[in-house]
Amino acid sequence: MIGWEIAGGVVLTVWLWLLTCHGRFWSTGQRLPGSTEPRDWPSVAVVIPARREADVLPRTLPTVLAQHYPAHARVILVDDDSDDGTGELAESLAREAGAGLPLTVTSPGSPPPGWTGKTWALAHGVVEAGQVDRVLFTDADIAHAPDSLTELVRACESGYDLVSQMAVLRTGTRWERLIVPAFVYFFAMLFPFRRVNRPSSRTAAAAGGCVLLRRATLARAGGLSAVRGALIDDVALARLVKRAGGRVWLGLAGKVRSARSYPRLRDLWQMISRSAYTQLRHSPTLLVGTVLGLALMFLGPPAVTIAGLTGGGPAALLLGTAAWAVMAGTFAPMLRYYGHPGAAAFLLPATAVLYVLMTLDSARRQRYGHGTSWKGRNYPASRSAD
Incomplete structure (x- = not known):
């Protein structure tokens, strides 16, 4: 007893x-900071790594192309050796969309030894982007509200080098409802968002589905080659930026959602x-x-x-x-x-x-x-x- x-x-x-x-860690109140309009809106390249994503692109890529952004922005989809027509479908969706952000589809080929496919695709996208001010890494399964990019840039311009949002994941099935909220909860327990967002804290993390960062900070930190072999690339990238003296912000999203479903426990x-x-x-x-x-x-x-x-x-x-x-x-x-x-x-x-x-x-x-x-x-x- x-x-x-x-x-x-x-x-x-x-x-x-x-x-x-x-x-x-249990609080869900960490939302995008910044409400002041930047004096000069920076140029942005949206980089989408995509491997075998033909099933979700019709629900996500049009939302990225339809972003309302007040300065120069473009979308670069990096086709990572897909065999399901991902690249061709992306180009078709861009033609159907007509007006919107311009799309470039490119493929770097298979990753060299020591690189993961995603970090290799992201690095190729950054090179393709050229001399832009900001780069938004967003996964192929992520859908954005029309003003998502504008709000992300506004938050970044309020004093951050990396701004990341944990996308709202699908909870349509019984297994998703049981496991997905706990997945985000455990992530927040491991990386409390308030600590991540505190410059004096060593805790660093990001959510790979939506990461906006200053290109100059990325270059100063060593570029994506510094995390080329990381399987958990988002956390590795946030740590890289924070160690280089950059400010990191991570929070929950309201206008960024994942279209990927996990209908079975096995998935x-x-x-x-x-x-x-x-x-x-x-x-x-x-x-x-x-x-x-x-x-x-x-x-x-x-x-x-x-x-x-x-x-x-x-x-x-x-x-x-x-x-x-x-x-x-x-x-x-x-x-x-x-x-x-x-x-x-x-x-x-x-x-x-x-x-x-x-x-x-x-x-x-x-x-x-x-x-x-x-x-x-x-x-x-x-x-x-x-």
């Missing part, structure tokens, strides 16, 4: 600390497990620590609560219930951001179990040499960080 009371005290303390001392599983172990730097020590930490934080509250109900004593029941309530309370804002009822936050332990299994599967694939696979391109398994 005393053991469960101690466990309850530990998990409640952990959650109270996370609630009050971890950068308000979401592959999306998350593809990079989960990479995020842990392929370290068995970090893997064990992460699994134990997730078990303590997310399974501890319901375990103590159930123990309190089945003989662990009223103190254990009270502590477990309180910890579970605090945990759910931190998740509820993200659920409301996605338009879901806050009461579903009490199901977070079940979702956490899935994330633990996905992370373990990611480590298993690396351990047995499967590496990382993305749209037919394989990256070899990395060595352990230990």
Whole structure:
């Protein structure tokens, strides 16, 4: 009985600390800064890396071409060795759109050794862009509201070198509703947005679907060649910019949305497990620590609560219930951001179990040499960080 009371005290303390001392990671209030019109609007190149994206381009590319921007802007779609007609479809969509931002479709060929396909495509797009002031990296599955580019530039001009928005992901299916809000929640727990946005903090991150940055800052930081092998390229890019003295801002989007669907658990599983172990730097020590930490934080509250109900004593029941309530309370804002009822936050332990299994599967694939696979391109398994 005393053991469960101690466990309850530990998990409640952990959650109270996370609630009050971890950068308000649970808050969904970080939205684009800046409301003053720039004196001189900078020129912008929108770079879209695209590999086998013919299925989503009709829902996304027209929204990029239709941007209302008060200065020079162009769109560069980098066809990354697609075999589904991605490049040809993009050119057709641009012809159908008629007036709008001009589109250039280019292809750099296969990435050289040491580069990932996406970083190679982005680097090629930057070279193609020429001497522009700002570069917007946006994924092929991302749709933008007509004034999205203008608002992103306005935010960047308010004093930032890199501005990134976490696109609103689809939650149309049962599995998406269960897993996607938690995906963003866990990302914010790992990289609290307020800490990312604080110049004095070493925490740096970005959301790769929508990243606007100053071209001069990128060049000063070493260019994309400095992160050429990064599988989690967005976080690596933000760290690069921050280490070079640049200011980084990351927040949630309202006008930037992903059109990509993950209808099956298998689809979401592959999306998350593809990079989960990479995020842990392929370290068995970090893997064990992460699994134990997730078990303590997310399974501890319901375990103590159930123990309190089945003989662990009223103190254990009270502590477990309180910890579970605090945990759910931190998740509820993200659920409301996605338009879901806050009461579903009490199901977070079940979702956490899935994330633990996905992370373990990611480590298993690396351990047995499967590496990382993305749209037919394989990256070899990395060595352990230990």
